[in-house]
Amino acid sequence: MKSQNKDNQNQKNEQLDQVRSDPTHQVLTTNQGVKIADNQNSLRAGIRGSTLLEDFILREKITHFDHERIPERIVHARGVGAHGYFKAYPGNERFTKAGFLTDPDIETPIFVRFSTVQGPRGSADTVRDIRGFAIKFYTQEGNYDLVGNNVPVFFVQDGIKFPDFVHAVKPEPDTEIPTGASAHDTFWDFVSLVPESAHAVIWAMSDRAIPRSLRAIQGFGVHTFRLVDAQGKGRFVKFHWTPKQGLQSLLWDEAQKLAGKDPDFHRRDLYQAIEQGIYPEWELGVQIVEEEDEMSFDFDLLDPTKIIPEELVPITPLGRFVLNRNVDNFFSEVEQVAFCPGHIVPGIDFTNDPLLQARLFSYTDTQLSRLGGPNFHQIPINQPVCPFHNNQRDGMHQMRVFKGQSSYQPNSTGDNWPIETPPAEQNGGFESYQERIDGSKIRQRSESFSDHFSQPRLYYKSLAPHEQKHVVEAYTFELSKVKNPAIRQRQVQQILANIDPDLAQQVGKNLGIEVIDLEQKFKESQVEKSAKLSMQAFIPEDIKGRKIAVLLHDQVYSDGLEQVKAWAAQEGVIIELLTPSVAPVKDAQGKTLPSDGMQSAEPSIAYDAVILPDGANLDAVLQDGMVKHYLLEAYKHLKPIVFLGNRTAFFEQLGLYEDEGTFSQADFMQVTEPLKQLLRQHRVWSREPVAALVPA
Numbered sequence: 001m002k003s004q005n006k007d008n009q010n011q012k013n014e015q016l017d018q019v020r021s022d023p024t025h026q027v028l029t030t031n032q033g034v035k036i037a038d039n040q041n042s043l044r045a046g047i048r049g050s051t052l053l054e055d056f057i058l059r060e061k062i063t064h065f066d067h068e069r070i071p072e073r074i075v076h077a078r079g080v081g082a083h084g085y086f087k088a089y090p091g092n093e094r095f096t097k098a099g100f101l102t103d104p105d106i107e108t109p110i111f112v113r114f115s116t117v118q119g120p121r122g123s124a125d126t127v128r129d130i131r132g133f134a135i136k137f138y139t140q141e142g143n144y145d146l147v148g149n150n151v152p153v154f155f156v157q158d159g160i161k162f163p164d165f166v167h168a169v170k171p172e173p174d175t176e177i178p179t180g181a182s183a184h185d186t187f188w189d190f191v192s193l194v195p196e197s198a199h200a201v202i203w204a205m206s207d208r209a210i211p212r213s214l215r216a217i218q219g220f221g222v223h224t225f226r227l228v229d230a231q232g233k234g235r236f237v238k239f240h241w242t243p244k245q246g247l248q249s250l251l252w253d254e255a256q257k258l259a260g261k262d263p264d265f266h267r268r269d270l271y272q273a274i275e276q277g278i279y280p281e282w283e284l285g286v287q288i289v290e291e292e293d294e295m296s297f298d299f300d301l302l303d304p305t306k307i308i309p310e311e312l313v314p315i316t317p318l319g320r321f322v323l324n325r326n327v328d329n330f331f332s333e334v335e336q337v338a339f340c341p342g343h344i345v346p347g348i349d350f351t352n353d354p355l356l357q358a359r360l361f362s363y364t365d366t367q368l369s370r371l372g373g374p375n376f377h378q379i380p381i382n383q384p385v386c387p388f389h390n391n392q393r394d395g396m397h398q399m400r401v402f403k404g405q406s407s408y409q410p411n412s413t414g415d416n417w418p419i420e421t422p423p424a425e426q427n428g429g430f431e432s433y434q435e436r437i438d439g440s441k442i443r444q445r446s447e448s449f450s451d452h453f454s455q456p457r458l459y460y461k462s463l464a465p466h467e468q469k470h471v472v473e474a475y476t477f478e479l480s481k482v483k484n485p486a487i488r489q490r491q492v493q494q495i496l497a498n499i500d501p502d503l504a505q506q507v508g509k510n511l512g513i514e515v516i517d518l519e520q521k522f523k524e525s526q527v528e529k530s531a532k533l534s535m536q537a538f539i540p541e542d543i544k545g546r547k548i549a550v551l552l553h554d555q556v557y558s559d560g561l562e563q564v565k566a567w568a569a570q571e572g573v574i575i576e577l578l579t580p581s582v583a584p585v586k587d588a589q590g591k592t593l594p595s596d597g598m599q600s601a602e603p604s605i606a607y608d609a610v611i612l613p614d615g616a617n618l619d620a621v622l623q624d625g626m627v628k629h630y631l632l633e634a635y636k637h638l639k640p641i642v643f644l645g646n647r648t649a650f651f652e653q654l655g656l657y658e659d660e661g662t663f664s665q666a667d668f669m670q671v672t673e674p675l676k677q678l679l680r681q682h683r684v685w686s687r688e689p690v691a692a693l694v695p696a
């Protein structure tokens with residue numbers, strides 16, 4: 001078994017190795033293998049004459065170049081991916097017969113792609129948006145794709161509304177504005193007319209939609225799926241994946257600034273962490289509902305706009321996955337990976353969620369135009385690691401050379417191979433879950449899908465005060481960008497007022513809209529508050545992968561730096577030494593200190609805390625507007641600031657109040673514990689005024 005596992009792990013790498021192209025020590029050739037003598041000049045009629053059509057080297061090179069782009073994904077175009085592995089915990093055979101979930105000895109290779117939804121391929125990483133979270137498990141029983149998001153609910157209940165929703169959220173068709181943002185008329189027009197969107201919209205207006213790092217987001221399968229055990233018994237499940245890194249978000253001001261200062265902020269962060277061996281990790285778990293309990297909730301399990309509060313059904317952990325290898329080539333792997341919720345393996349099955357049913361069709365269909373034909377499963381990143389054989393033949397970009405006469409079944413020309421595998425308790429052929437279907441053909445939404453407000457209300461009520469404040473600010477910002485006052489009004493009076501009167505009143509006040517009908521009867525959800533909806537419920541044990549900027553300047557006292565670095569290495573914290581220009585600086589003893597980056601190019605918004613060591617010319621340094629701005633901005637964004645020195649008036653000099661997040665201490669080891677606690681909490685929340693929440 002152990003050696004077979006090793007094979008599993010290595011199989012995907014070997015597969016990719018076979019197609020990896022390393023130009024080192026290779027001569028330059030055409031695609032036909034002809035050695036090229038001159039790659040600098042095209043073939044001309046005379047030294048200053050016109051270029052000749054005969055130049056097959058030029059034509060091949062330009063033709064290939066002209067076709068280097070493929071259509072970007074219609075949604076989730078902007079993304080980043082990484083490789084890793086999944087390992088199951090023991091005991092899951094109670095729920096499923098899927099091999100990769102039940103054998104704790106197997107390390108299943110995985111590929112994960114994170115994405116934003118709205119923006120095109122070149123848009124910024126930090127926009128306010130839902131994040132896609134898609135995993136491909138290369139199991140021994142075939143590829144399994146879990147194509148989820150970082151929020152647990154979706155905007156519409158039926159796939160027939162998906163194109164309408166996407167058209168509304170995408171840039172407006174006349175101007176193609178805005179890029180990567182939902183803050184515009186068509187989005188708010190649609191969602192204010194479609195109350196089923198209210199739950200997903202309030203998640204999108206929360207801090208969840210502006211993550212600090214893709215390593216610090218939760219993932220959800222959204223739909224209710226099924227796990228099927230070896231006896232054929234099915235159970236309803238909702239998939240969750242929970243980051244070991246905890247949950248952290250940007251502040252809206254940071255997210256907007258980063259979109260300009262570093263549009264690649266998230267992909268850089270993920271790449272850097274993996275390169276430095278700080279491997280992100282998630283636990284995969286399920287909420288399990290027995291079939292006989294299907295109807296015991298005040299919502300429909302098939303409705304993808306609903307969560308199951310964890311107070312009603314706790315999460316059962318199934319295993320963990322780790323991302324430990326960056327891609328070699330972005331296009332070949334991240335751009336060409338093709339996910340589909342219909343890629344399932346024995347032991348997992350669908351439900352009748354009408355959104356899921358439409359997705360089962362849509363993903364393969366979209367790959368046909370994106371990847372150019374029906375053989376996209378042969379692209380290395382999409383190939384299963386287990387053997388795959390059938391009688392499908394030919395088509396665009398066929399990579400296989402099939403032997404023999406038979407491409408049909410039954411056949412006698414090939415001894416009837418390849419043959420079917422009957423279903424079995426383990427390692428059998430796929431058999432659909434035998435759900436009884438009995439109904440009339442009908443285009444109608446079930447009455448059990450009709451409550452749109454109790455869960456967004458539950459969500460809002462479950463947030464911490466500062467999180468609620470951010471929700472109010474997000475609605476205010478977004479609706480302030482809406483030009484048509486009737487749309488703003490509809491959202492506030494017909495949607496927000498049905499969620500929560502305070503929420504409606506505060507947003508209304510900010511927009512100059514009077515909320516008149518506050519006497520609505522709110523439908524309360526089965527639980528009053530749900531603890532796991534607040535990001536505060538996900539504070540990690542450690543601070544691995546957090547980033548601290550250390551501002552250096554000429555004549556700095558560098559004695560404490562070694563301590564800072566040693567502490568950071570022990571905690572897995574990334575320390576970057578930033579200098580006024582990227583040239584090295586000299587410390588007070590004349591020692592040269594190298595630079596990891598320039599202060600003006602690496603702003604405080606990209607870090608979780610800032611350290612400024614004292615120095616012989618600190619007074620002059622503090623006159624520098626750049627340094628002042630750096631520290632004030634870090635303060636504004638609720639970040640810990642450590643002054644490594646003994647000047648009591650340091651913070652006063654900057655015009656800042658000292659608080660639990662400001663440290664003035666020459667001995668760094670005195671501040672490590674409170675600093676660590678603040679970094680675990682991610683921000684100095686006590687610095688943020690939440691008084692504005694109390695309605696006037």
Ligand code: HDD
Nearest residue numbers: 073075076113132133148149154159162222358362363366
């Ligand atoms: Fe989708 C891509 C997630 C509903 C149609 N979707 C896509 C990706 C993610 C999701 C993460 C990017 C995959 C990647 O990284 O390549 N989509 C969701 C979730 C949904 C959802 C969590 C609701 C629960 N999607 C949904 C519906 C439809 C689609 C209802 C159509 C009926 N989605 C697509 C698509 C995409 C896609 C057009 C674009 C690129 C692709 O599939 O491969 O087919």
